[in-house]
Amino acid sequence: MRDDEGAIVSDTAHEPAKNGDTPRGGKDMTRGQFLTAGTLAVGGVMGALIAVPVAGMALAPVFGGSDFEAVFIGKLDEFQDGVFTKVVLHPHSDKPDAYVRKKVAFVRLNKGGKGDSLALKGQEEYSVISNVCMHLGCPVQASNAGFVCPCHGGAYNKDGKRQAGPPVRPLDRYIWEKRGEELWATAIYSLDKNGHRHEHRDPGQHTAGPEKLFYPLQP
Amino acid sequence: MALKEELKYRGEQALDQVDQRGGLVDFHKWFLFRNVPAGLSWLHTLGFCLLVVFVSQAITGSILAMHYQPGADTAYESIQRITMEHGWGWLVRGMHKWGASMMIVLMFLHMAASFMMGAYKYPRELTWISGVLILVMMLAMGLTGYLLVWDQRAFWASVVAINLNGTAPFLGPYISEFLRGGATYSADIIPRFYALHMLLIPGALGGLIALHMYLVTRLGVTPAPWKTEDPANDPEAWS
Numbered sequence: 134m135r136d137d138e139g140a141i142v143s144d145t146a147h148e149p150a151k152n153g154d155t156p157r158g159g160k161d162m163t164r165g166q167f168l169t170a171g172t173l174a175v176g177g178v179m180g181a182l183i184a185v186p187v188a189g190m191a192l193a194p195v196f197g198g199s200d201f202e203a204v205f206i207g208k209l210d211e212f213q214d215g216v217f218t219k220v221v222l223h224p225h226s227d228k229p230d231a232y233v234r235k236k237v238a239f240v241r242l243n244k245g246g247k248g249d250s251l252a253l254k255g256q257e258e259y260s261v262i263s264n265v266c267m268h269l270g271c272p273v274q275a276s277n278a279g280f281v282c283p284c285h286g287g288a289y290n291k292d293g294k295r296q297a298g299p300p301v302r303p304l305d306r307y308i309w310e311k312r313g314e315e316l317w318a319t320a321i322y323s324l325d326k327n328g329h330r331h332e333h334r335d336p337g338q339h340t341a342g343p344e345k346l347f348y349p350l351q352p
Numbered sequence: 353m354a355l356k357e358e359l360k361y362r363g364e365q366a367l368d369q370v371d372q373r374g375g376l377v378d379f380h381k382w383f384l385f386r387n388v389p390a391g392l393s394w395l396h397t398l399g400f401c402l403l404v405v406f407v408s409q410a411i412t413g414s415i416l417a418m419h420y421q422p423g424a425d426t427a428y429e430s431i432q433r434i435t436m437e438h439g440w441g442w443l444v445r446g447m448h449k450w451g452a453s454m455m456i457v458l459m460f461l462h463m464a465a466s467f468m469m470g471a472y473k474y475p476r477e478l479t480w481i482s483g484v485l486i487l488v489m490m491l492a493m494g495l496t497g498y499l500l501v502w503d504q505r506a507f508w509a510s511v512v513a514i515n516l517n518g519t520a521p522f523l524g525p526y527i528s529e530f531l532r533g534g535a536t537y538s539a540d541i542i543p544r545f546y547a548l549h550m551l552l553i554p555g556a557l558g559g560l561i562a563l564h565m566y567l568v569t570r571l572g573v574t575p576a577p578w579k580t581e582d583p584a585n586d587p588e589a590w591s
Binding site for chain 2: 191192194195197198199200201224228229230233234269270271284334335336337338347348349350351352
């Protein structure tokens with residue numbers, strides 16, 4: 134607009150731009166705002182193009198599921214009633230790092246299907262117990278009363294149930310099946326103190342009690 | 353002019369040119385020529401000790417990386433060769449191994465001293481937070497580096513440490529699976545830990561340490577709590 138002498142005192146072309154209403158009822162934006170938003174959007178796309186595949190590759194092993202394959206335990210006549218035999222399992226023996234994948238299990242025949250307080254239905258005849266301590270994963274050793282862990286003093290009874298020390302649940306077990314004259318392990322599972330089967334999980338994670346709520350999901 | 357004065361003049365000219373182009377001389381003056389409060393003690397040197405040990409770890413680690421071969425069949429032998437055969441390998445490896453323990457000890461001392469002196473209070477909250485993140489990253493460095501020796505102790509210590517991570521609530525199982533690289537242990541864990549130890553965590557540490565040191569330089573050293581006068585009123589509090 135002009136003043137009394139005709140000089141321009143305000144001029145819509147030179148006022149600072151601000152968002153206003155467009156004639157059709159929308160909101161407009163300045164060129165600067167549009168370009169800023171556009172740059173951020175393109176930058177975001179570029180970042181995602183790099184970050185998403187990389188994050189996917191880094192996290193893929195977490196969601197890959199278990200690669201457990203059936204593994205030979207031993208011949209049926211090696212195992213004695215009421216006494217544990219220590220057996221080394223060799224899963225994935227074709228792989229060059231098979232020596233890293235070795236596992237150890239304690240195997241006991243239970244004649245008459247009795248003598249194992251934690252056995253699953255249909256699995257009473259043999260007890261195939263993992264040697265991984267349920268505190269932090271040290272290998273347990275057999276003792277007079279069951280098993281003991283040398284690392285932090287965890288103690289288990291003959292069925293692998295925790296008796297003393299920091300372990301949080303009974304020793305993991307393998308699901309076994311007979312193939313002819315051989316005993317094979319087809320799955321590994323975790324149990325709670327009543328022998329109920331749970332999804333296999335790492336040592337230190339509870340399967341019973343209030344702490345169980347801390348571990349609702351397993352990868 | 354005499355030779356000494358000529359050299360001094362030339363040196364100053366050179367620095368001037370660098371400073372005009374990059375401001376580097378000004379930056380160094382800002383970083384190194386600082387005022388610190390009066391009455392400081394040896395405890396205040398712990399931060400710089402940590403920096404020195406970190407640089408030593410980075411340099412010794414880089415040299416070790418030239419000879420270490422990550423892989424289930426080659427890792428242990430390559431370290432044997434470093435220790436026994438390569439010139440001064442035993443010394444550099446020893447510096448790296450003992451430096452790692454020194455980092456942990458110094459970090460806890462530095463953390464305790466900063467806490468006891470109240471150096472985490474306003475305006476230094478970010479300094480403390482970045483320091484805690486550095487602590488976590490450094491512990492992760494210790495964890496990942498320990499496995500690389502690939503002997504029995506290294507393997508089983510890593511098994512226990514991974515299981516420890518797994519006991520964290522809710523996300524714990526995912527953290528341990530991420531570290532292990534799957535549901536079971538395999539030889540793939542060596543390159544995984546090697547990449548973490550060499551690339552990912554040092555990258556994060558570089559940024560965090562730079563931030564930490566920038567904040568310390570900008571905000572100044574905390575006056576010692578055993579000075580009874582209020583530093584704001586004491587003209588001699590800052591020397």
